[in-house]
Amino acid sequence: MAISLLLSLFILSIFFLVIRKRKRQPTKRVPPGSLGIPFIGQSLDLLWAMRANTAEKWMSDRAKKYGPVSKMSLFGKPTVFIHGQAANKLVFASDGKLSNHQTESVRMILGDRCLLELNGEDHKRIRKALALFLKPDSLKNYIGKIEEEISIHLEMHWVGKTEVKVLPLMKKLTFDIICSLLFGLERGARRDELVQYFQEMIEGMWSIPFNIPFTRFNRSLKASLRVQKMLKKLISEKRTQLAKGGESSNQDLITCLLGIRGAHGEEVISEDEIIHNVMLIMVAGYDTSSVLITFIVRVLANYSNVHEAVLKEQEEIKKGISYGCFLTWEDLGKMKYTWEVAMETLRMVPPIFGGFRETLEEIEYQGYIIPKGWQVFWVTSMTHMDDNIFLEPSKFDPARFENPASIPPYVYVPFGGGARICPGYEFAKIETLVTIHYLVTRFNWKLCCSNNSFKRDPMPEPTHGLPIKITPK
Structure with missing residues (x-):
């Protein structure tokens, strides 16, 4: 009897100790929210909101309902939506916990050897290779080529016109620049065929990955295969020309990547890696730059004081250029106010709505557990339009960027951040500044x-492609 009583008291003591410990250390749990319908989840709701120009509000309402962390399902995978400065830092500075990851639709269209999918040593190797072509010291040699494409474009599509649609023309211009600088591909039937397939390819990048005939995703996959086939042929031609000594290894991006050799003369970058990363830079250079330039044109039309200041800066630079000469790297460095306008435009209308990472291990964040293998989703505008970070965020004010060092880290992220910042940042900057110089002058x-207003599909598109009436100076 005494033994039974002692045993009971011992068991009760253990029980109360466990209860007390649990009270001191709350049970970890996954974030609040719903995964919705299996596989589809909230994908259609997000895509519809993007096309109705209510996606930012949709995400903001979700944040108000669930707080800084919530679960959902997007594009076939369980997902945790996080936002704020700490969230951005986790996304861009936690390579050991999060891996590069895109939606299944993006991965299938762009390929699994592009920079968006690589991690660790593979990511460093490819990023280093791309940097050889995309770093400022290299790009300054291509300003003349960019100017040449812009001059041809303006003569063909602007001069003699009274009305133009800016977005489709800027997409045409940025694609021509890409073809010239990335591929060394001259104007003609092959370039026209490539742009047709490329436009079909990017239409289904943010979609539910159902490979069913006649869907957007199915058309995009087919177009992706055609683009890859064309690039494969182009690579073969350039490899042959390099072997014969007929091309410089820094003539364009493809020859630059082909020219990188290991200790024993072997190619360091595989053919698939060249194809997939060229496709990635095609998408980034085509869509983001064309959208940015288009919305700057809209800003300059809406804010006369901003237009006057940009024009004054560009006219001063133009005075210092001798007839028949190109802009220089030093000239671009003088376009400080113009780039502040561009940065404020990117803050208010970031071309990239958001992005994904994938957890490599179980992560504890804000008191919740994000399970291993789940997607982590971040949205650019959540910090860009936060009035705790940017005073009066709905007001267009380029002066915010007079001193970029005053902007806290991981809150202004149109090009990403940390080690994951877009390697094409300087390329986009040059392309934008040179184009705006020619347009305003x-x-x-x-x-x-x-x-x-504008819609997202998934990039921002102003109403009717932004038609404007133009008069030459």
Whole structure:
């Protein structure tokens, strides 16, 4: 009897100790929210909101409902949505915990050997190879080529016109620049065929990966295969020309990557890696730059004081250029206010809505557990439009960027951040500054449409492609 009583007291003591410990250390749990319908989850809701220009509000309402961390399901995978400065830091500075990861649709269209999918040593190797072509010291040699493409474009599509649609023309221009600098591909039937397949390819990048005939995703996959086939042929031609000594190894991106050799003369970058990363840079250079330039044109039409300041800066630079000469790297360095306008445009209308990572291990964040293998989803505008970070965030104010060092880290992320910052950042900057220089010094314009809204598909698209009335100077 005494033994039974002692045993009971011992068991009760253990029980109360366990209960007390649990109270002191709350049970870890996954974030609040719902995974929704299996596989589809909230994918359609997000895509519809993006196309209706309510995606930022949709994400903001979700944050108000669930807090800084919530679970959902996007594009076939369980996902945790996080936002804020700490969230951005986790996304861009936690390579040991999070891996590069895109949605299944992006991975299948762009390939699994592109920079968006690589991690560790493979990521460093490919990033280092791309940097040989995309770093400022290399890009300054291509300013003349960019100017040449812009001059041809303006003569063909702007001069003699009274009205133009800016977005489709800027997409045409940025693709021509890409073809010239990335591939060394001259104007003609092959370039025209490539742009057709490329446009079909990017349409289904943010979609539910159902490979069913006649769907967007199915058309994009087919177009991706055609683009890859064309690039494979182009690589073969350039490899032959390099072997014969007929091309410089830094003539364009493809020859640059082919020219990188190991200790024993072997190619360091595989053919698949060249194809997949060229496709990635095609997408980044085509969409992000064209969207940025388009929205700067809209800003300059809406804010006369901003237009006057940009024009004054560009006219001063133009005075110092001798007839028949190109802009120089030093000239671009003088375009400080113009780039502040570009940065403020990127803050208010970031081309990239958000992105994904994948957990390599179980992560504890904000008191919740993010299970291994789940997607982590971040949205650019959540910090860009946060009034605790940017005073009066809905007001267009380029002065915010007069001193970039004053901007806290991991809150302004149109090009990503940390080791994951976009390697094409400087390329986009050059492309944008040179284009705006020629537009403001050669044309005046006003908007044909007073509607300032836009939709995302998945990039921002202003109403009707931003039609403007233009007059030459």
